[in-house]
Amino acid sequence: MGSLCNTSSPVPALKFRGGLDRCGDPNSSVGSNSKNGSVQLPMGSFSGNSQPKIVTGEAGYVLEDVPHLIDYIPDLPTFPNPLQDNPAYSVVKQYFVNVDDTVAQKIVVHKDSPRGTHFRRAGPRQKVYFESDEVRACIVTCGGLCPGLNTVIREIVCGLHHMYGVKKVLGIDGGYRGFYARNTIALTPKTVNDIHKRGGTVLGTSRGGHNTGKIVDSIQDRGINQVYIIGGDGTQRGASVIYEEIRRRGLKVAVAGIPKTIDNDIPVIDKSFGFDTAVEEAQRAINAAHVESDSIENGIGLVKLMGRYSGYIAMYATLASRDVDCCLIPESPFYLEGAGGLFEYIEKRLKENGHMVIVIAEGAGQELLSEVLRSSHQQDASGNKLLPDVGLWISQSIKDHFSRQKKMTINLKYIDPTYMIRAIPSNASDNVYCTLLAQSAVHGAMAGYTGFTVGPVNGRHCYIPFYRIIEGHHNVVITDRMWARLLSSTNQPSFITAKDVIEDSREEEEPPKTPQTQTSDDNPADDKLMVNKEMNEHAVID
Numbered sequence: 001m002g003s004l005c006n007t008s009s010p011v012p013a014l015k016f017r018g019g020l021d022r023c024g025d026p027n028s029s030v031g032s033n034s035k036n037g038s039v040q041l042p043m044g045s046f047s048g049n050s051q052p053k054i055v056t057g058e059a060g061y062v063l064e065d066v067p068h069l070i071d072y073i074p075d076l077p078t079f080p081n082p083l084q085d086n087p088a089y090s091v092v093k094q095y096f097v098n099v100d101d102t103v104a105q106k107i108v109v110h111k112d113s114p115r116g117t118h119f120r121r122a123g124p125r126q127k128v129y130f131e132s133d134e135v136r137a138c139i140v141t142c143g144g145l146c147p148g149l150n151t152v153i154r155e156i157v158c159g160l161h162h163m164y165g166v167k168k169v170l171g172i173d174g175g176y177r178g179f180y181a182r183n184t185i186a187l188t189p190k191t192v193n194d195i196h197k198r199g200g201t202v203l204g205t206s207r208g209g210h211n212t213g214k215i216v217d218s219i220q221d222r223g224i225n226q227v228y229i230i231g232g233d234g235t236q237r238g239a240s241v242i243y244e245e246i247r248r249r250g251l252k253v254a255v256a257g258i259p260k261t262i263d264n265d266i267p268v269i270d271k272s273f274g275f276d277t278a279v280e281e282a283q284r285a286i287n288a289a290h291v292e293s294d295s296i297e298n299g300i301g302l303v304k305l306m307g308r309y310s311g312y313i314a315m316y317a318t319l320a321s322r323d324v325d326c327c328l329i330p331e332s333p334f335y336l337e338g339a340g341g342l343f344e345y346i347e348k349r350l351k352e353n354g355h356m357v358i359v360i361a362e363g364a365g366q367e368l369l370s371e372v373l374r375s376s377h378q379q380d381a382s383g384n385k386l387l388p389d390v391g392l393w394i395s396q397s398i399k400d401h402f403s404r405q406k407k408m409t410i411n412l413k414y415i416d417p418t419y420m421i422r423a424i425p426s427n428a429s430d431n432v433y434c435t436l437l438a439q440s441a442v443h444g445a446m447a448g449y450t451g452f453t454v455g456p457v458n459g460r461h462c463y464i465p466f467y468r469i470i471e472g473h474h475n476v477v478i479t480d481r482m483w484a485r486l487l488s489s490t491n492q493p494s495f496i497t498a499k500d501v502i503e504d505s506r507e508e509e510e511p512p513k514t515p516q517t518q519t520s521d522d523n524p525a526d527d528k529l530m531v532n533k534e535m536n537e538h539a540v541i542d
């Protein structure tokens, strides 16, 4: 296999944009300048806030690399990976990842497309930067619940123990504030053995309470040198500042983020864990709405699903069910009155079928609500805006409209399974996914990487720098074919007209110099179409 630093490799002319001029991977055996193969940096070459580590190669190849402990602590010794002596791993050489393997972010390409952004592939390396009995790991879960949290916790503990012989793993009780306000919990394979069968998180969670200085003091005082942080966008922002502070203090502590969000709104990664389970559980609510509405004249079953900024749960639950006549999400503005509006569609559907099912994401229609309700500016402890209940509002609006109109008597049943879809254990496929995330995080930390979030990109697990994960929300793109599939499955109006969709006149993109948000690979118009910015403005959050 070619090396990133090997001039005979397919990507010979590599340059760092992050202020470094060296090989991309300190584990790489080619281009290194020390006896044990690790790359040594001049002292102080990377002080203060870290810079993105960007490596460029031929034909528009870009590697958005993750930090490594030796970026700021040169001369760290390396050790052979204990997996080399593990019967499960030692036989087949390919079980170890080639240190120069990277994964392409964009896989739909044209003949002349630049190779584009890549991320470092996750997995076990031949060399590690921690000895087994030196490791003191901790795990923390933050933000809202999500199916699979316990599986990730279990697999980090078991992965560290069984693959790397690490015996000391602490659970931080109750989210970030637990670092300095609560006791820790000793985690062993025995104590976590059955936890994947339970919903929630055995460690507890919280919003707010992120005091970076106190958290890093606690990490330092307890002698922790690997920190596994499981949580959503807010949590990963918190992880990023913890990493920066650890780096500023020059500590040999690896910080690994595991992305969690039921809403599936984290950029770059294919999908977040727990999402499949939530979509599956949402089917039960949709089925109930269908049975109720089908059993009564002009029945309307209305189901509200989670999705503060992003309508993925609503969209996938709708596509999976086939009983839904209308799906409303934050990314697709809609209107109630007049031609092409929701009320007109409901009337038509009831006349045709005698019943209908509507699915609405919690963040949908917020601009309509703010016209009738005075916006409260209330926030949760983490600073997330608290949204008024769109389900109650739309139920009442539909009832008021049909009672005013007196043409038709409707029977509306409102079902709100919000917390039911996230307080359950993960399903089989999420359990496997959580295992891969946890093991990839463990391999990354043991190999000395830090300041990264782990996740699949086009099906391959990668180490992704924090700045890419926290740069915005991953939203449903309504010019993607997936939204067209939904529209054709429900037959609902699109609520947009051709004039709302404008040609995107952007030139072919340069390889990214600064972080950018992922675009879908499934866009039939190959990213040439975008929804009129004003229409979709509310989808750009924070």
Ligand SMILES: Nc1ncnc2c1ncn2[C@@H]1O[C@H](COP(=O)(O)OP(=O)(O)OP(=O)(O)O)[C@@H](O)[C@H]1O
Pocket (backbone or CB within 6 Å): 142, 143, 144, 145, 175, 176, 177, 206, 207, 208, 209, 210, 231, 232, 233, 234, 235, 236, 237, 238, 239, 241, 260, 261, 262, 263, 381, 382, 384
């Ligand atoms: N910018 C930030 N800097 C430091 N910490 C943050 C930041 N944003 C959020 N946090 C902390 O991260 C934790 C979780 O944040 P939040 O409540 O927003 O949930 P989340 O991780 O986004 O998960 P989800 O939204 O999926 O439930 C909280 O303890 C919060 O204080």
Ligand SMILES: O=P(O)(O)OC[C@H]1O[C@](O)(CO)[C@@H](O)[C@@H]1O
Pocket (backbone or CB within 6 Å): 144, 145, 232, 261, 262, 263, 306, 307, 308, 362, 380, 422
């Ligand atoms: O009521 P809580 O615990 O703050 O969680 C609600 C929020 O959590 C999420 O599931 C994830 O952020 C959102 O969809 C929802 O708005």
Ligand SMILES: [Mg+2]
Pocket (backbone or CB within 6 Å): 143, 232, 233, 234
């Ligand atoms: Mg969040």
